[in-house]
Amino acid sequence: MKLKIYADRMSQPSRAVLIFCKLNKIDFEEIRIVLLKGQHRTPEFKEINPMGQVPAIVDGRFKLFERYPADLFKRAKINSILDWHHSNLRRGTGAVLDEKDRDRVLGPHKRILQWIEDLKTATSPHFEDVHELLYTAKARLHGMKASAPDYKSQSGVKSMLPSKL
Numbered sequence: 523m524k525l526k527i528y529a530d531r532m533s534q535p536s537r538a539v540l541i542f543c544k545l546n547k548i549d550f551e552e553i554r555i556v557l558l559k560g561q562h563r564t565p566e567f568k569e570i571n572p573m574g575q576v577p578a579i580v581d582g583r584f585k586l587f588e589r590y591p592a593d594l595f596k597r598a599k600i601n602s603i604l605d606w607h608h609s610n611l612r613r614g615t616g617a618v619l620d621e622k623d624r625d626r627v628l629g630p631h632k633r634i635l636q637w638i639e640d641l642k643t644a645t646s647p648h649f650e651d652v653h654e655l656l657y658t659a660k661a662r663l664h665g666m667k668a669s670a671p672d673y674k675s676q677s678g679v680k681s682m683l684p685s686k687l
C-alpha cells in the first residue's frame with residue numbers, strides 16, 4: 523500500500539515532507555488538505571491527525587503526525603528544538619514578502635542566501651515544484667504575474683551572492 527501524505531503546499535512543514543519524500547524516491551500519494559477551506563478540521567481528517575494539522579502521513583494502519591520518544595529527557599530536548607524552530611526559523615517563513623522586502627531582510631545574510639541556493643540545487647527539481655503554489659499565491663498577493671520569470675528565478679537574490687566564477 524502506498525504511503526499517503528496529507529499536506530497543503532501552503533504549509534512549510536508540508537512542503538518539507540513532500541520534498542524529503544520526492545528526493546528520497548519514496549513512492550507516495552499526496553492528499554491535499556486545504557487549510558483555507560478548513561479541511562483540516564473535518565472529523566475525517568481528525569481521525570488521521572487529532573491535532574488537526576498538516577502534514578500527516580498514513581502507511582497502512584500506521585498514522586503519524588508528531589512522534590516523540592518515551593524517554594522524558596529525549597522528549598524534552600526534542601520539544602526544546604521544535605519550539606526554537608517554531609518561534610524562530612518558521613516565524614520568518616510566515617510572511618509572504620515581496621521581492622524588495624525579501625532582498626532587504628535577507629540581503630545582508632550572504633550565508634543564508636547561499637544556503638537557500640544550495641538547498642534549491644540539492645533538491646532540484648522538487649523544491650521549485652513543491653513551491654509552485656506558494657509562488658502563485660505570492661504573485662497574486664503582490665499583484666504580479668505568476669509566470670514573471672524574474673520573480674520565480676529569484677534573480678534578485680542571486681545577484682546579491684558573490685560570483686562563483
Ligand SMILES: N[C@@H](CCC(=O)N[C@@H](CS)C(=O)NCC(=O)O)C(=O)O
Binds near residue numbers: 536
Ligand atoms: N510541528 C508540526 C507543525 C504542523 C503545523 O504547524 N501545521 C500547520 C500548517 S503550517 C497547520 O496545520 N495549521 C492548522 C491549524 O493549526 O489549525 C509539524 O512540523 O508537522
